[in-house]
Amino acid sequence: MLAPYACQPGASRGRLHTERMSSFRSPFQRDRDRIIHSSAFRRLKHKTQVFVEHEGDYYRTRLTHSIEVAQVARTIAGVLGLNTDLAECIAxxxxxxHTPFGHTGEDALEALMAPYGGFDHNAQAIRIVTRLERHYAEFDGLNLTWEALEGIAKHNGPLTGPFADExxxxxxxxxxxxANAAWDLELHTFASAEAQVAAIADDVAYSHHDLHDGLRSGLFNERDLMDLPVTGPAFEAVDALYPGLDPMRRRHEALRRVFGRMVEDVIAVAxxxxxxxxxxxVDDIRAMEGTIIRFSKPLYQELKVIRSFLFHRMYRAPSVMVERAKVTQVVNDLFPLFMARPDLLPGEWRVDVAAMSDETAVARLVADYVxxxxxxxxxxxxARLCGGV
Known part of the structure; x- marks a missing residue:
């Protein structure tokens, strides 16, 4: 049984293009399945989370990260009586x-696209599911429900109005x-509780797995984490229970406690x-003047300390910065090359360019491709077109 404030499948606002209801899947299950089967979702397998995808087989990619976020979202949503299918779909x-090379690639593309309306990975996700996936006979995109589109668009909060982030x-x-002009997503309100769960699940997942990947990379070690809030007590608890535990098991036991602390905190606060x-x-949730799903203030402050540590020791580590510079150059070379030479684009992309006379339209198509x-x-x-870096 779903809570009264959950998104009810039978009360969905539907799809932009009318379709027959599935005989054995709810609208939100269908949304989730379309995302899983999309080309864009498959490509996440080879997209950076923090480390460039080819640097190691054990590091998270955007795909494994998304799967972990979905797992956390299902857990939290289930406890709170929310629609787990919708929470998973948005997660x-x-x-x-996301671009290749994670936030580094996005920063580069955002700068290149500044004269043409900018670039934002969250907005690009909406563009993908409403336009760029082209597999269905009757429409472009995935024709997701309004609730799924709303959740993808504003899971991090309102985008317009008094409660929009700076x-x-x-x-x-x-x-x-x-996308909003085609179908009003009510960008001035907060999203459903399911979308808010997906957003906090993202924070939980990356706060946990970036610690794990950072340790595996050797950018910092367990001793460093003993001095931090949340992680330090977690290692101390493991040491008290299992003295002399194998280092890899000790690491896993400690970080799973960090993970559990975050999830339990979110559930208790919610x-x-x-x-x-x-x-x-669900409209009562949307009309609130803040999120219903969040960390407690004490834990939020502790996580800020951990994120600051990760920023300096991992995201801006010298070896990572060297790689950031290399991949930034890749994007900085490819984008203007395709702008100047659209004939280098694959055939199906050149067809679209041929119909364009506006530079902004061409730039947006090149941004879609890159x-x-x-x-x-x-x-x-x-390497093929520019000789590599």
Whole structure:
């Protein structure tokens, strides 16, 4: 039984293009399945999370990260009486718009696209699921439900209005503005609780697995984590229970406690806030003046310390910065090359360019192509067309 404030499949606002209902799947299950079977989702296998995809087989990629986010989202949503299928759907889709080379690639493409309306990976995810996936006979995109699109668009909060984050104070990214013009996603309100769960699940997943990947990479060690909040007590608890434990088992036991602490905190806070607010519908959730799903203030402050540590010791580590410079050059070379020589694009992309006379339209198509590349394909194309870095 779903809670009254959950998104009810039978009350969905439907799809932009009308389709017959499935006889054995709910609308949100169908959304999830379409995302899993999409080309963009498969490409996440070879896209960077932190380390460039080819640097090691054990590091997270965007695909494994998305799967971990979906697992956390299902767990939290299930405990809170929310629609687990919708929470999972949004979690699986939240990174579809990422460029090759993670945030480094996005930073480069955002700068290159500044004259043409900018670039934002979240808006690009909406562009992918509404336009760029072209497999169905009757429509472009995946024709997801309104609730799925809303969740992908604003799982991190409102994008317009008084509660919008400062980051979104300017004009909407063109990809999102176009989708919203076609179907109003009510960007001034908060998203459903399911979308909020997907957003917090993203924070839980990367806070946990970046510690794990950082340790595996050797950028820091367990001794470093003993001095941090949350991680230090977790290692101490393992040492008390299992003295002399094998180092790899010790690491896993400690980090699973960090993971559990975050999930349990989110659930406890959400239960308390839901009990206090007593929302009777998903629209009550949307109309609130803040998120219902969040970390407690004490844990949030502790996680800020951990994220600062990761920023300096991992995301901006000298070896990582060397790689960032290399892959930034790849994007900086490929984008202007395709702008100047659209004949170098694959045949199906050249067909679209041939019908364009506007430079902005061409730039947005080139951004679609470059952002859709995997790490390995971007490196291969750069080596073929530019001689490598």
């Amino acid at each position: 699986l889709a939240h990174d579809l718009g 980051k979104h104070a300017g004009a909407l990214p063109y990809a999102l503005a176009e 239960q308390g806030r839901l009990e206090a607010a007593r929302p009777q519908s 952002s859709g590349m995997t790490d390995r394909f971007a490196l291969q194309e750069h």
